Amino acid sequence: MIGLKMLFDAVIGIFNPRSIFDALWATQLGIIIGMLPGLTATMGVALLTTLTFNMAPNNAILILICMYIGAIYGGSRSAILLNIPGTPANAATTVDGYPLALKGEAGRAIGIATTGSFLGSLIGMLALAIFTPLIGSVALSFQSFEFFWFAIFGIVICGNLTAPKDPLKGWIAGFLGLFVAMIGMEGIHAYVRFSFGSTELSGGISLIPAMVGAFGFAEIITVMRFTKFEVVKTKIGRVMPKWRDVFKYWKTIIRSGLVGTFIGAIPGVGEDIAAWVSYDLAKRSAPPERRETFGKGNEEGLLAAETGNNACVPGAIIPVLTLAIPGSAPAAVLLGAMLIHGIRPGPLILVEFPTFIYEVVAMVLLATIAMYVLGLSMVRSLVKVLLIPRQKLMPVIFVLCVVGSYALQARLFDVGVMIVFGLLGFILREMEYPMAPMVLGIILGDILDKNLRRALVLSNGSLVPFFTRPICLGIFLVTLFVIVNRTVWFKQFVGAIKGMFARKAEG
Amino acid sequence: MKEENMPKADFYTAIVLMGFGILVLILSLEMPTMAEQSKNPYAAPGIVPGLIGAIIAFLSGIMLIRAIRKGGYKKQINAEVVKGFFTHESTNRMVKTVLICVLYSLLLGHVNFVLLTTLFIFVFVLTFEYSFRESFRAQARKVLMAAVLAIITSGAVYGVFFYLFLVNLP
DSSP, rough: HHHHHHHHHHHHHHOOOOHHHHHHHHHHHHHHHHSSSTTTTHHHHHHHHHTTTSSHHHHHEEEEHHHHHHHHHHHHHHHHHHSSOGGGHHHHHHHHHHHHHHTTTHHHHHHHHHHHHHHHHHHHHHHHHHHHHHHHHHHHHHHHHHHHHHHHHHHHHHHHHOOSSOOOHHHHHHHHHHHHHHHHHOOOOOOOESSOOOOHHHHHOHHHHHHHIIIIIIHHHHHHHHHOOOOOOOOOOOOSSOOHHTTHHHHHHHHHHHHHHHHHHHOOOOOOHHHHHHHHHHHSSSSSHHHHTTSSSSHHHHHHHHHHHHHHHHHHHHHHHHHHHOOOOHHHHHHHHOOOOOOOOTTTTTHTTTTHHHHHHEEEEEEEHHHHHHHTHHHHHHHHGGGGGHHHHHHHHHHHHHHHHHHHHTOOOHHHHHHHHHHHHHHHTTTTTOOOOHHHHHHHHHHHHHHHHHHHHHTTTOOOHHHHHHHHHHHHHHHHHHHHTTTTTHHHHHHHHHHHHHHHOOO | GGGHHHHHHHHHHHHHHHHHHHHHHHHHHHOOSSSGTTOGGGGGTTHHHHHHHHHHHHHHHHHHHHHHHHHTTTOOHHHHHHHHHHSHHHHHHHHHHHHHHHHHHHTTTOOHHHHHHHHHHHHHHHHOOOOOOOOOOGGGHHHHHHHHHHHHHHHHHHIIIISSSSSOOO
């Protein structure tokens, strides 16, 4: 009951003129950033973090959440009209969105994508409201042993899912991120590690410049490599969807919403995976005759992808609030922004900032409504943004990357960090190393470092509690399964067992 | 990167990463245990980085073995491949982007911010839009538009950050 009252108060409190104004401009900006291929939600949230650090914490977090939700939705526009996902989260949207646009149904496709994103976001928001306090109260009993395993689990699962071709590269990227977090003064003895006498390095590598580099500068280089995109020449007709068209797929909406939220809550696994899994499940559960139409402009496929990726956003905020572990790359920046504003997410949030969880739920609600209203209006005029030549847009974005990195601590060193991480990010991406585990590693490094050492002190050097405490054992076994599951031996073993059963069945 | 070149790239990357992991491990082992200050040795600052270094070296070792199995050590990068890479238009655009951006970042703090930013945007736009094969007169509009964009952007960024967010720009 106390929770419901806090939620009610938060919702009433958020609907004031200032918050509504902030939500509208930030969501619109998010939609534009999401629309432009190469500008991702992570980059948008990171750049806006630097612009909002003088604001009151709640206004700043509202603006960042609006940017996040707006950008993930906005990417569907370019996915439908250009066949190029505006953000990686919208890759699955292209599969059915673009064929619909080619059929002259771009307006309808945008309407379905907007409604799917709206409903997905609402489902995620409900899960955020229900599960965050529950997980938060369980997390209060976690000790250093559990947090150590959570950090390892985050890196392993994130590496596994973001590098489906080769999880080894995902894991290496994650451990490189953990190493980056080791640079500078450590938190127990104040010993300076890997600074090699540099006073700048002894302060450590800040997350925001590193992320602006990895997701901003690296994107600029990638985008500038290619020549211009072609916008599909189609008339955008009625955008407002017919509710009957959408709600006949209510099962797909609920399934994609729940799947998206669940995937969002897994550390480091972002909206792109949520969209693909939702799309795949929708395709598998469709009757065979309709399954054929997936990839040829099937509205259910489009709806599943967009519901899944936007449901992932509130899902990704759940571990941010309860464990201080981000569910996705943009959520990692959001976590950084919360820390900058003096909010300390993690198990103690229920004790230190009990109303904040519900305020975040209210912010997600306001952002979702703003996204729906803006998503269905000004569609034709906003499409013109896609026609801005990249050589005019990218230098402006780069200036914002530079100023944004510098502004947080007024250090030119941070501009250097941004450049180095941009180049590193670009090279690693070319070599098929995913960036998400690396970013997650930078965030989890401190958690891993402090908790492993604290746990060893508590156990007097014994490793036994790491494997005998029930939650530790559970996370360890899941982590081990995730690793073993990708080995050739495991696949051969599963194949042999399947063969044995098949022979028995035949016999 | 082309799929067929990946084993070669993986082979060299694995060697570099393995060396890096071992170096991190050695540097971590050299860190003090703080036991001489009567502190618990299990909280020594080198424990976690050492573990991370060892894991990076181990994972890179697996990647190295895999790259060797795929013949990554055998594949030759011939002059044609290298020439093809460096003469490709996308490489040309990428190198130009990196050079202009890095130069801008290096000059920050040494040249007035507004002037430097105006020049950066102007040069960036024209690098990709201006063609030396066409006459200046035919491209005067492009030059003018680049100048207008550069002045407006640098002025707006300076105004917003300096006056609104009270950031002393470099």
